[in-house]
Amino acid sequence: MANDTSSYQVLDYMARDYDSILKSMREQVPNKLPEWTDFESESDFGNVLLQLFAHMGDILSYYQDRIANESFLGTARERRSIINHLQLIGYRLSTAAPAAVKLTLNIPADCNDIVTLYKGNAFAAPATKERAAVRYEYTGENETIDCSSLSIDSESGFKTFQFLAEEGRFIQDEVIGVSDGTPNQRFSLGYAGLILRSFSSSEGERSDIQIDIDLDGVVKTWRLQSTLAFSMEDREEYSIDIDENDFATITFGDGAFGKIPPANAEIRASYRIGGGGHGNLPKKSIDTIIDAPDLALIGAKVAHKEAATGGSDRESIEHATAHAPNVFRSLNRAVTKADYEALAVKCQGVGKVRAEKTNWNTVTLYIAPQGGGYMSDILKSDLRDYFADKRSISTTVEFDDVKYVPIYVTANVTLQGYYSQTEKKREIEAAVAELLAFDQIDFGDPVYLSKFYEKIEQVEGVEFATVTEFRREEHDALETAPLGKIELEPYELAEPVDESPYVDGIQVIIQGGY
Secondary structure: OOOOOOOOOOOOOOOOHHHHHHHHHHHHHHHHHOOOOOOOOOOOOOHHHHHHHHHHHHHHHHHHHHHHHHHOOOOOOOOOOOHHHHHHHOOOOOOOOOOOEEEEEEEEEOOOOOEOHHHHHHEEOOOOOOOOOOOEEOHHHOOOHHHHHHEOOOOOEEEEEEEEEEEEEEEEEEEEOOOOOOOOEEEEEEOOOOOOOOOEEOOOOEEEEEEEEOOOOEEEEEEEEEOOOOOOOOOEEEEEEEEEOOOOEEOOOOOOOOOOOOOEEEEEEEEEOOHHHOOOOOOOOEEEEEEEEHHHHHOOOEOOOOOEEEEOOOOOOOHHHHHHHHHHHOOOOEEEEEHHHHHHHHHOEEEEEEEEEEEEEEEEEEEOOOOOOOHHHHHHHHHHHHOOOOOOOOOOEEEEEEEEEEEEEEEEEEOOOOOOHHHHHHHHHHHHHHHOHHHHHOOOEEEEEHHHHHHHHHOOOEEEEEEEEEEEOOOOOOEEOOEEEEEEOEEEEEEEEOOOOEOOOEEEEEEEEO
16 A cells, blocks of 8 residues: 555745745644634734744754855855865965065265164155055164265255165064963964965075064074974974964974973064055155154155055955965966966965966066056065975076056047036046956956947946047057057056046046036
């Protein structure tokens, strides 16, 4: 005899939100409690209970979905989950990178003093309506400046001395704890936003942080390693973990994998904090000495002729999930073109990269720093160190700047009669600026005339538009690129012209409106 299944109630296990859970429970009432006939009445207490159960079921379903999503790299949305997933393949999310700039000290011509430029001497770009003040520091070793030996610049009339500075703040000899002699000790840094640029070498990892262990006045500097999994019991090494809130924790060994700091030893940290895209400043922005007493006493002033570049925010979840698999596939070794590009993008401060084979044993990387501009000497040095143990021994890696191609566009725009010319001109300039924004373009991407028409005509109030100039080189006569397309070389990037009368790459001539 066949099984009689008619007595079984079919439950909708896909009911996962408040409305569907409440509906599913109400459908069961006639079968389970036929005497309850008023279950849809808002005043019925049983209905209140059903609504409460549906509410709790909705919350539990949400938690279940979140837990399921956070269990996979492709669907995770919390930074903590991304950090944990990528630790499994040895990928650490990059911290914010500081912008760098070459500063010039302008020293009075009659000054013959000997002064010292100390590590941590600070300079600043004052606050404006658009941004807060930005602090830059000298990050090299202490350097003595003999003003009597400096030459006088013919243009400014000052004696000049140049040096490299980076955005951020130096924290020196912060006591982060005292060892109790137990395995796997962890100590947190006092400030969030650690700048961590570490590169492997035979001596460990070179980085921006220094950990000193002081036992009865005997100070030893321990080495940073990306992991303690390969450390020996007698190696004075540590690792760093950075959480989703950018707080860093120092982890020491257990006596088998890494040495345990001696009991009662004082643990001190010297490190830098800061970094971010806000440090990418135009030239002539940094003009204030805020913490350099020796320089202030001789009446020195600071200036810079080049923009500060290379600053980038901490690595985003989107960037990590997109690039981590490529870095993992490269096995941290640069062999193919894709390997070089994937690894270079992982280096802090790099915005875009293009790898080209320029000789049988030479690979040239065309680098655009975060935010655009050109590589600083600091970024070039970081890249050389970064690739030192990743390239094959017979390969030479060279680094070259991107060639930026200015795009000239002029548009005659006719407005409908009841729109403001001034307001609509600003809207058109803002809309067109998106086309050539640094984050929206890539190496060799052609520039299409049709895109400019599309952006302009999307602005409310534009009746029609005619682009009379569309070109990549500056000529005396206005001309338009043939076929409405500007071709670029593989190592070129388009950029908007920022010179009068062009604003964000376009000159807008308005007719109509008011």
